[in-house]
Amino acid sequence: MITLASDFGSAYPAAMKGVLLQRTDARLVDIAHDLPRQDVRAAAFWCRETLPHFPPAVHLVVVDPGVGTERDALVVRVGDHALVGPDNGVLLPAARRIAKWDDDEPAIECFVYEYDDPVSTTFHGRDVFAPMAAAVHEVGVGAVESLDGVAPVDRFSPSASPTSVVDCRFPEATVDHDTATARGEVLVVDDFGNAITNVPGSFLGGREGETVNVNDVSAAVATAFADVAPGERLVTVGSHGYVECDVNRDRGDEAFGLVPGDEVVLAG
Amino acid sequence: MITLASDFGSAYPAAMKGVLLQRTDARLVDIAHDLPRQDVRAAAFWCRETLPHFPPAVHLVVVDPGVGTERDALVVRVGDHALVGPDNGVLLPAARRIAKWDDDEPAIECFVYEYDDPVSTTFHGRDVFAPMAAAVHEVGVGAVESLDGVAPVDRFSPSASPTSVVDCRFPEATVDHDTATARGEVLVVDDFGNAITNVPGSFLGGREGETVNVNDVSAAVATAFADVAPGERLVTVGSHGYVECDVNRDRGDEAFGLVPGDEVVLAG
């Protein structure tokens, strides 16, 4: 199985699929191809929230603002999964979560691969990463190092930091239980307009039915969208485990005036 | 085979696919994941227009404004097909059409299933419905009742109404042949901007080349978009069998000033 995630929009992912299917009969599963453009952190977030749900697979992830520059091409192996993409951090949050969900908590092993001058300088998804993902799939995740041009460059435990590849970490919120205040930021906004913060859901524990202020905007603490009237603001523990700022049947980002990266202060 | 339909936009459906593929090797087929947000009637319409074309399958449909509330989770069996989703009516129009297209016109059998407290209160697609769809697929549609926690709650013929599950019916237009007038409403607007009404296509029978008024806006009766010049309004019998208000190479909804739910009066 090979999963595909990119910010390529329409048609370009099909060229990658053609290249893959020239080389493998693997099942292909689309994750998303409209990830926020050239936004490595957002892509890393969505990959972390989706890829670990899959059975062992090769995960092709191409969000690559550095395409055509000197940035390396990586294979990241974690247990029976492999992630293939640019060395810009986009692969690591998913790799860490895959490791964490595995009883053995395997190490994260990173390999660079040398690629010939590709056909294009702007579409390494088609010319570099798709052929590599197919090669990894065909040789098997356990035998990555046997591929020509592949060399190990890093190996670290999921809770540690890499030494030679680019990392991606999400900022952590601070929670002050005495004052019932949390200070964090908006990580991403989803397609519903829900503003997903980095404040742990536990901050809202036991407050259902109360209200909290989000940057001085009041909202009900709810467990379901339908707990408030259509058009009303709510904060809830989202499916990612974080506090989300939502509106029942409308967009939370607009109602709260939030975009990714904004600071959010939640106060009891 | 498992089909997937939702209003989840991007990335969230991939989490469902991961959950499914952890549990089954079934072929997965996307119906659409950009169904109008939390619009049960529109989702029911599009499911009715697409799912009955499929061979026997498990159809996972998650448009679920009541997620996290007390609404039940349903499996609806109709012949060799099963539909899995929330008890809000979204499954029934497709089930009725599947029954109607089956020579045996099988009964519609509804089952509720008890689910453990899911991981999230806002993403039952991932935490409740996808695992259930995989379970139904693996046990087989004919053996739904053998699954733990599954209990029959309703059974009715396609032309009847359920007694204990939520139904969804589309409004019916009235046609007065003496005055050549039809009164109905816009059911949905498609991605082309075609405004699809509930007026039966037969209303236009034999009028090709004439004009009709749609709420006092005149339009040609045509059998093909290209029967009128680009940018010109037309009414035609759409692929759903209803009268559509269209524009050749542009959006009908804007040219006619129509949105879903609007009343339309067609007069000869």
Added chain:
Amino acid sequence: MITLASDFGSAYPAAMKGVLLQRTDARLVDIAHDLPRQDVRAAAFWCRETLPHFPPAVHLVVVDPGVGTERDALVVRVGDHALVGPDNGVLLPAARRIAKWDDDEPAIECFVYEYDDPVSTTFHGRDVFAPMAAAVHEVGVGAVESLDGVAPVDRFSPSASPTSVVDCRFPEATVDHDTATARGEVLVVDDFGNAITNVPGSFLGGREGETVNVNDVSAAVATAFADVAPGERLVTVGSHGYVECDVNRDRGDEAFGLVPGDEVVLAG
């Protein structure tokens, strides 16, 4: 394997998939369903850039502004590939490139097929082309002519023109090396906002680091987006082999003021 490309947006392609899967177990691969609406040339471009990457397959392409009129329905065979769609030129650029990439450079063979009055006059993707694509897949590309209602109508070498089916050719740019000037047009704009011209990439050869004027707007000649600062204009050789007018991390079409069909003059 059957690939699917259309301008149908959401949900309608699912009806085609249901029809296909009633008739075949073939692997289905989506190319794109949000091709520019009813824009035959743009669809032909994207099919040419994607379909030839695939292993032998049946390619279903439905961008069909003439649906419901007298235009023919075609099967185009080229080597082990078949393309199925309307006779409006949309299939031919991909067919030519498939032939060109094949060592044998096979001829392009066109067949029309007679279809019964379909269920709809507006959705031949579902009612005409999907059943035909399934039939071609099941009988085998080599045996197209054995299908009922199928008749050969044209056969020509990839560099020649058809005599009885509709062709689609992209305009060619003129390059004057003495004055270092190229005159061409914008073929398409991709989802990134990159304005893809028909000027051959070789025009930029050896000029990396210099600037050129695009219709009197100055831009750096670069090999990677990241060679210029975010928000800055660049021209580069895109993955299609043509000169593209781009902006690093933003939309080139807006920065250069270009839409498909616009003339572009590149001057050294």
